[in-house]
Amino acid sequence: MCRLLALLLLLAFPAEAEEVVLGLSQNEVAITANFDGSHILIFGAVKREEPIPKGAPLQVVVTVSGPSKPVMVRRKERRFGIWVNTDSVLVDSAPSFYAVATSAPFDEVLTDVEDLRHRVSIERAIRSVGAAMHIRGAQAFADAVVRIRERAGLYRILENSVAVDQQTLFRTAIDMPANLTEGDYSTRIFLTRDGEVVNIYETTIDVRKVGLERWLFNLSREQPLLYGLMSLAIAIAAGWGASAAFRMLRQG
Amino acid sequence: MGLWGIMQIYLPIAEVSVNAFLLLGLGGLVGILSGMFGVGGGFLMTPLLFFIGIPPAVAVATEANQIVASSFSGVLAHLRRKTVDLRMGTVLLVGGLIGAGFGVIIFNYLKSLGQVDLLVRLCYVAFLGVIGGIMFIESLRAIRKSRRGGGAPTRKRHNWVHKLPFKMRFRTSGLYISVIPPVLVGVSVGVLAAIMGVGGGFIMVPAMIYLLGMPTKVVVGTSLFQIIFVTAFTTLLHATTNFTVDVALAVLLLVGGVIGAQIGTTIGTRMKAEQLRILLAIMVLAVCGKLALDLLLVPSELYTLGDVGGH
Numbered sequence: 001m002c003r004l005l006a007l008l009l010l011l012a013f014p015a016e017a018e019e020v021v022l023g024l025s026q027n028e029v030a031i032t033a034n035f036d037g038s039h040i041l042i043f044g045a046v047k048r049e050e051p052i053p054k055g056a057p058l059q060v061v062v063t064v065s066g067p068s069k070p071v072m073v074r075r076k077e078r079r080f081g082i083w084v085n086t087d088s089v090l091v092d093s094a095p096s097f098y099a100v101a102t103s104a105p106f107d108e109v110l111t112d113v114e115d116l117r118h119r120v121s122i123e124r125a126i127r128s129v130g131a132a133m134h135i136r137g138a139q140a141f142a143d144a145v146v147r148i149r150e151r152a153g154l155y156r157i158l159e160n161s162v163a164v165d166q167q168t169l170f171r172t173a174i175d176m177p178a179n180l181t182e183g184d185y186s187t188r189i190f191l192t193r194d195g196e197v198v199n200i201y202e203t204t205i206d207v208r209k210v211g212l213e214r215w216l217f218n219l220s221r222e223q224p225l226l227y228g229l230m231s232l233a234i235a236i237a238a239g240w241g242a243s244a245a246f247r248m249l250r251q252g
Numbered sequence: 253m254g255l256w257g258i259m260q261i262y263l264p265i266a267e268v269s270v271n272a273f274l275l276l277g278l279g280g281l282v283g284i285l286s287g288m289f290g291v292g293g294g295f296l297m298t299p300l301l302f303f304i305g306i307p308p309a310v311a312v313a314t315e316a317n318q319i320v321a322s323s324f325s326g327v328l329a330h331l332r333r334k335t336v337d338l339r340m341g342t343v344l345l346v347g348g349l350i351g352a353g354f355g356v357i358i359f360n361y362l363k364s365l366g367q368v369d370l371l372v373r374l375c376y377v378a379f380l381g382v383i384g385g386i387m388f389i390e391s392l393r394a395i396r397k398s399r400r401g402g403g404a405p406t407r408k409r410h411n412w413v414h415k416l417p418f419k420m421r422f423r424t425s426g427l428y429i430s431v432i433p434p435v436l437v438g439v440s441v442g443v444l445a446a447i448m449g450v451g452g453g454f455i456m457v458p459a460m461i462y463l464l465g466m467p468t469k470v471v472v473g474t475s476l477f478q479i480i481f482v483t484a485f486t487t488l489l490h491a492t493t494n495f496t497v498d499v500a501l502a503v504l505l506l507v508g509g510v511i512g513a514q515i516g517t518t519i520g521t522r523m524k525a526e527q528l529r530i531l532l533a534i535m536v537l538a539v540c541g542k543l544a545l546d547l548l549l550v551p552s553e554l555y556t557l558g559d560v561g562g563h
Contacts, residue, residue, distance in 0.1 A: 033500075035262035036269055072558040082547040084370055085556070144555035178262065178269030179305070213264040220265055220495050228491030231317050231499040232484055235506055239324035242510035246325075 020201035043171035066097030067183035089141035111195035265498035279505035283512020294450030312449030313490035321506035330473030337424035351442020384536035
């Protein structure tokens with residue numbers, strides 16, 4: 001039923017003037033035992049039925065966002081000579097990873113209104129709507145999330161890093177660090193002219209543990225007692241084995 | 253790069269990528285100390301794991317698992333040398349298991365208040381400071397006495413500990429004392445072990461020497477014996493409630509740690525008890541000083557991020 005409705009809607013409204021056709025070097029990131037970060041190429045073309053519109057050139061914004069989770073932010077203050085957590089603010093939703101790549105300086109490719117609407121910039125990707133307003137300067141707490149995660153390489157803004165050829169072909173590369181969390185990484189591509197969004201394309205990059213990593217992780221969540229006993233058994237066996245090996249080595 | 257680059261390991265539970273040689277080296281270093289002093293080494297390893305970027309909850313839980321292994325090889329070495337008082341160890345263990353249960357309840361309560369980091373640090377500073385100070389002074393006095401040619405220092409044979417009921421004979425230690433003090437020592441070590449994420453040897457060893465009056469040579473093996481079972485219990489508690497035990501991290505740490513512990517045990521038997529004690533005292537005081545500075549100096553980042561609910 002839904003599909004039929006969508007089809008009718010598609011027929012009723014003409015396709016947009018400019019549309020994204022996308023390619024990814026990989027739509028899956030496999031976290032293996034020697035995973036050391038990943039490098040994803042995002043490239044595509046702009047499909048259009050009409051000649052290239054006159055005026056400002058086409059700009060491209062690419063965002064990759066990890067799964068969002070609430071974050072408790074705590075602030076330290078000096079009490080009785082030592083530094084103690086005093087205030088705390090709950091940031092409703094902050095992505096575990098967030099990268100924005102643009103084809104020109106950020107304020108040239110996107111207006112503030114469009115940024116607000118689509119939550120593109122790092123500051124806007126974090127939601128702290130329900131933040132406790134009795135604490136003055138709740139914004140400082142949201143800023144701290146950005147600052148700490150930027151320093152950890154988890155949030156990054158890459159201006160001028162999307163190459164656009166002939167207003168038709170675009171490509172960029174996004175580095176993902178080694179300390180990724182699992183989940184669906186939503187990827188959005190915005191085409192803009194004069195800072196206005198012309199077209200949006202969305203897809204997901206699947207970040208998953210594989211092999212032994214996956215097996216251990218699943219066991220630890222689904223059979224925690226078994227996993228705990230197994231960890232102990234491995235530890236004790238290794239302890240005893242290495243001890244025996246060391247003794248044999250010394251005796252000749 | 254070469255081999256160094258290849259040895260990068262992604263830890264499945266901690267969800268970070270770390271160099272395997274770094275983990276082996278850390279394990280080895282702490283293992284040597286564990287064998288020498290009969291301490292689990294957790295009070296050094298846990299902060300070291302924070303420094304290399306392991307999430308604190310994972311570091312604490314995995315450390316418990318690693319202590320089991322490093323202590324296991326240490327206990328085997330001591331059992332062969334017959335320097336474990338099994339009876340005293342069992343009494344301490346009963347207290348330790350009760351204490352660990354209480355400790356986890358206290359830990360979860362503090363976590364809900366958001367003050368667990370501070371209280372853990374304050375616990376460290378207070379305990380390490382007091383114990384390190386007492387041990388340092390005692391060992392200095394003992395060394396001075398033996399230099400003067402007074403022979404082995406004589407222990408006080410009778411104090412208030414000997415007036416309590418439920419007396420039991422501990423042949424290996426050459427003691428005939430009430431079971432109440434060892435059980436209480438076990439309970440307090442268990443509580444602290446669960447809260448501070450350590451084996452608790454650095455508290456138990458001095459308590460056994462100064463409170464129970466056990467011979468130093470037996471103290472190391474017996475404390476390792478108790479630590480094994482209490483940390484195994486703690487590991488299972490963490491694995492089933494917080495899902496924070498990383499077996500890959502534990503295995504890498506213990507491969508280094510087991511070898512280190514063997515070397516440490518050999519060094520320990522060749523040194524005089526007083527020298528061992530003064531070295532341990534200096535190390536305990538150094539860690540205490542570092543933690544105290546962290547609390548007193550202006551932190552470089554006033555804000556910290558934490559998970560909400562769950563773990």
